[in-house]
């Protein structure tokens with residue numbers, strides 16, 4: 001059975017004046033349940049990740065400032081919202097959700113986290129709504145527990161996976177592949193194992209042909225036994241931040257190429273959602289739900 005990490009705190013409202021869309025974390029499972037793609041059996045509520053596991057990926061001083069809610073005002077501005085106990089707990093549950101989902105992927109082929117994809121968090125900083133880097137923490141966890149030897153992180157969120165790239169810059173067992181808008185946030189990019197920067201306005205055909213070539217390259221170079229996929233839907237033309245111009249069908253084809261490749265190669269894959277900022281929440285939810293619909297077609 002395909003397992004999906006979710007917790008009510010995922011949709012916890014941000015403090016007044018902060019407009020990061022949290023509603024999708026409630027609407028994605030609701031839509032999937034409503035249409036019958038999933039049942040409540042597919043969902044599980046993750047606990048909070050423990051400190052020793054966090055410290056495999058994040059520096060102690062940074063983690064302690066998060067834990068004690070003592071991050072400076074400047075550091076909180078870089079994150080994009082003021083830190084509080086519930087937002088920290090939310091992040092700890094998201095991170096554990098990705099670890100649990102990685103375990104489920106090892107048994108079932110694929111597993112999801114309704115949130116996660118917090119790829120801007122680096123070893124000693126939080127940024128762009130990301131406190132801890134869920135897939136980086138889960139990747140280091142798998143290596144540490146000897147559950148994987150070579151990991152490929154496929155990051156197709158429109159923003160570069162700068163935190164992920166930095167965390168693994170000296171780790172040959174983790175191959176980081178990021179396809180992203182060249183002229184988009186973060187403006188100071190880190191160096192991934194394979195970066196594919198795209199011009200503004202790129203549409204389906206160009207995007208998908210570049211993905212086809214580079215996905216092949218990434219698998220060949222990484223030789224993975226485990227895959228993490230960050231399936232941000234801020235590549236859509238309707239997205240307010242993305243600057244690319246993919247259609248919803250193009251975005252679904254993108255997911256299909258990744259999931260099909262994992263399935264064909266018999267590689268377990270954990271999927272985290274990442275960004276999505278279309279003006280109409282229905283576009284965000286529908287595009288995210290497409291990733292699940294594909295997985296339930298391919299893997300069940």
Ligand SMILES: [Zn+2]
Nearest residue numbers: 157158159275
């Ligand atoms: Zn993004």
